[in-house]
Amino acid sequence: MKTSAIAVSGLRKAYGDKTVLDGIDFDVAAGSVFSLLGPNGAGKTTTVNILTTLMSADAGTLRVDGHDVVTGTKEVRKAIGVTGQFAAVDELLTGRENLRLMADLKRVRSAGQVVAGLLERFDLTESADKMAATYSGGMRRKLDLAMTLVGSPRIIFLDEPTTGLDPRSRRTMWQIVRELVSEGTTIFLTTQYLDEADELADRIAVLSDGRIAAEGTSDELKRLIPGGHVRLRFTDQAAYRSAAAALREVSTDDETLSLRIPSDGTQRELRAILDWLESAGVEADELTVHTPDLDDVFLALTDRTNTDDRTNTDDLTNIDSSTTSKEIAR
Numbered sequence: 001m002k003t004s005a006i007a008v009s010g011l012r013k014a015y016g017d018k019t020v021l022d023g024i025d026f027d028v029a030a031g032s033v034f035s036l037l038g039p040n041g042a043g044k045t046t047t048v049n050i051l052t053t054l055m056s057a058d059a060g061t062l063r064v065d066g067h068d069v070v071t072g073t074k075e076v077r078k079a080i081g082v083t084g085q086f087a088a089v090d091e092l093l094t095g096r097e098n099l100r101l102m103a104d105l106k107r108v109r110s111a112g113q114v115v116a117g118l119l120e121r122f123d124l125t126e127s128a129d130k131m132a133a134t135y136s137g138g139m140r141r142k143l144d145l146a147m148t149l150v151g152s153p154r155i156i157f158l159d160e161p162t163t164g165l166d167p168r169s170r171r172t173m174w175q176i177v178r179e180l181v182s183e184g185t186t187i188f189l190t191t192q193y194l195d196e197a198d199e200l201a202d203r204i205a206v207l208s209d210g211r212i213a214a215e216g217t218s219d220e221l222k223r224l225i226p227g228g229h230v231r232l233r234f235t236d237q238a239a240y241r242s243a244a245a246a247l248r249e250v251s252t253d254d255e256t257l258s259l260r261i262p263s264d265g266t267q268r269e270l271r272a273i274l275d276w277l278e279s280a281g282v283e284a285d286e287l288t289v290h291t292p293d294l295d296d297v298f299l300a301l302t303d304r305t306n307t308d309d310r311t312n313t314d315d316l317t318n319i320d321s322s323t324t325s326k327e328i329a330r
Ligand SMILES: Nc1ncnc2c1ncn2[C@@H]1O[C@H](COP(=O)(O)OP(=O)(O)OP(=O)(O)O)[C@@H](O)[C@H]1O
Pocket: 015, 020, 038, 039, 040, 041, 042, 043, 044, 045, 046, 047
């Protein structure tokens, strides 16, 4: 079994009489990327602030790198790095000076060398001696992440790391995150961009109304949402019509000559559909599998008009990856 980098149980936090986190549990395996998603104001930053010891919880047990955040605050702080929505970058210092300051604060040995290495890794060497105030948003975020990496923290909290970045800079960030993970670093990621979570996260938790509405791999979450289907496309009208007549439980699209068969997209179900087509003598020109994307999942799980209907989403929490999708879906 993998060791936990972060283990959270029964986390509660209220601001005054407003409960933001209403007893949440999750576990982040060491060397993985865990993404916490949720609508604005769901409590993502609050969770990050509590895990990074900036704020205290009202209740719950939280361990980071094996240390309790209350009794082992010092050890937790040593093990983590945090980049926030409001960067720690000092605009009046150069990139190199910002990094140097961080290296001195963390008492890093061979600081000059470490700083030079980070400037190079983040492609900031050319601008290293310019004031950070002159940096673009993307450069500033890169500098922020570079500062987080000083001292090689084992666990990194990235709170919306690519907000406002152009597509190329986002991809550079993603590449860096992947490199960090391949080196064994654990990443706790909050993001507004679902494609980012889809791209990077090993496991995703969706926070809604103070609870974890669902948790699993991106694929597991997508399978929870109805809408997955197999689409058969025909070029021949007659073949289309006879297939539509032969197959029950399909929806038809006469304009594009396509049939839509509900499916969760698993190998087992695909095999059943193919057998079914074979026995009905249906041969389509094109067969494609469509699964709902993470946007669909997010919208379905965080739909505020559905919040009274808790039973649906309560069933979806903590999906074991060994559970088959059929078991999840039904
Ligand atoms: N210090 C505070 N005092 C009172 N209320 C707060 C405080 N900090 C946050 N809140 C409230 O708690 C809720 C959760 O805030 P939080 O910043 O954790 O959400 P978030 O999921 O990070 O949101 P966003 O996606 O907008 O960054 C919000 O309703 C916010 O207004």
